[in-house]
Amino acid sequence: MSGISDTGIEKDAFHQALLNRQFDAAKKLLPKVDINSKDANGNTYLLRACMNDDIDTVKWLIQNGAKTDVLHRTGRNLLFIAIKSKHMDIIRWLADEKLFQGTTYNGQTPLHEAVSMNQLDIVKVLVGAGEEAAVQNQSGKTALDLAHQQNDKNILKWLLTNKSFEILDEAIYEEGKVAHLQSYFDKYGYEFLNAKSLERNTTIAEYAASTHQIEILKWLQSKKIPVDTTLFLELGNQPKQTFNLLLVGETGVGKSTFINAFMNYLNFNTMDEAEHAKTVHSLIPSNFTVTDENFVPQLVKFGSDINESVAPGASATQSARSYVFDAGDVKIRLIDTPGIGDTRGIGKDEENFDRLLTVIGELQDVHGICILLKPNNARLTVLFEYCIKQLLSRLQKDASQNIIFLFTNSRSTFYRPGDTITPLKSILGDIKAKPPHIDIPFKKQNVFCVDNEAFRFLIAKRSNIHFDDDEKDNFAKSW
Secondary structure: OOOOOOOHHHHHHHHHHHHOOOHHHHHHHHHHOOOOOEOOOOOEHHHHHHHOOOHHHHHHHHHOOOOOOOOOOOOOOHHHHHHHHOOHHHHHHHHHHOOOOOOOEOOEOHHHHHHHOOOHHHHHHHHHOOOOOOOOOOOOOOHHHHHHHOOOHHHHHHHHHHHHHHHHHHHHHEOOHHHHHHHHHHHHOHHHHHOOOOOOOOOHHHHHHHOOOHHHHHHHHHOOOOOOOHHHHHHOOOOOEEEEEEEEEEOOOOHHHHHHHHHHHHHOOOHHHHHOOOOOOOOOOEEEEEEOOOOOEEEEEEOOOOOEOOOOOOOOEOOOEEEEEEEOOEEEEEEEOOOEOOOOOHHHHHHHHHHHHHHHHOOOOOOEEEEEEOOOOOOOOHHHHHHHHHHHHOOOHHHHHHEEEEEOOHHHHOOOOOOOHHHHHHHHHHHHHOOOOOOOOOOHHHEEEOOOHHHHHHHHHOOOOOOOHHHHHHHHHOO
C-alpha cells in the first residue's frame, strides 16, 4: 500500500490505541498502517474488535475505511460472529446499518442462525431491522419453520405475532382466503390462530369480525375458535357486489406497484398517516433501486413470493393472480397479469396470455379492463398491439366501453399522457378500422394519470433511506 511503512512498532502502537479506544492517536497512525492487515490467525483489526464485543472500535474502524467483507476463518462475517457470540450492541448496529442484509452462512440467513440458537432477543432485533421471516434457508425452511421444528414456542409465537397482520392481509385481499389460512394452521396449529398482531393488537378472529369476513369467521368457527356469530345474521345474507377489473400492460409498467399503492390508498387518507403507521401494506413483493442523499445507489427490497421475480431486468409477476378489496358497499377484484413483452421471450408471452384467458373464463363477468401505460413511451410494441387485439376478440364488443387507460409514473408529465398518446391513438384507430373493428373510446372520462412514488417513498424510508422535507412534500402530492 503506497505511503504505508506498516512496521511492527507502528502496528503495535495502532493496536494498543484501539484497545484503549484512543481513537485520536489511532487516527494519526492511519497513514502509516494498513487498517485491513491481518494477524497470524488471519483476523483483521475489525474482526478482533467484533469478537471482543467492542462496538465503539467496530464503528470507528468501519467509518475509517476498514473492509466489512472480511470473513473469520470459520467463514462467518461480522454479523454472524456477533450473533454467535451474542454481542447485542454490535448485532443491533450492524443490522440497523444493513451492512449484511441478504448474507448467509452455511445456507442460513442471520435470522435462521438466531432461531437455531434459540435467541429471541436477537430475532427481535433482526426482524425489526428488516430481516424477512419468509426467506428460506438452503433446506427450504423459513425462520417460522425452524422455530416450529425446534419447538421453540417463544420464538414461534413472537414471529407469528409479528407476521400475523401480513398473513391476514394476504388472506383477506387475495383469492382463496380459507385455503391460505388453512396452510398456516396446518403448519403452526393454534399458535397461529391465537397470535395477536403487534400491528393491530388483534387476533385473526377479532380482525375478521371487524372487517366482516364471514367466510373466514365460519372457518374459524370450524376450528372451535370463538367468533361473533351475530355478524352471520347481519351480513351473511347481504353479499357485496364484486366488480372484476383486469390489469393489462407491458412488462415494467408498474402493475404490481400500483396494486400495493392502491391497498395503501384504501387504508390511509394521507401519506403522512401511512408514514406514521407501524407498517406499510404490501401484498406483492418487489425491489427497486433508489439513490441515497450521497448519490449512492441502494437496493430496496420488500416481501417474498415465488409468484414475483425480483431479479434485475426480469418480468416481475409470474402468473395471473387476483386481489379483492372492500370499497364501501362493493368489492373490487384487481386481476394482476404477467406483463406483455416477457423478458423470457414470445413463447412465455403466449403461455401467459393463455393463463390470462383461463382466469377470465373462470369469472362470470369482467366489468372493466384497465390498460396501464407509461406516459412517455413513444413506441408501443407490436406485441402489445397484438395482445390487446387478441384480448378484445375474446370479449363481447361492448366491453370496449368499459376500458380505462391508467398512465403510471406521470408526475413527470404533469399528470397528463405524454408521448405515448400518439402511438396509442394509432393503435386504437387500427383496431377500429380493421378486425376486430372495435371502437375504444379515449376521452378524459376514461383516462387516469397517477404516480405511485409515494408508496416507494414509504418503503425506502423504512429501509433507512433519508429524504429532506422538500422531497417528502413532493411525494405527498402524488398521494
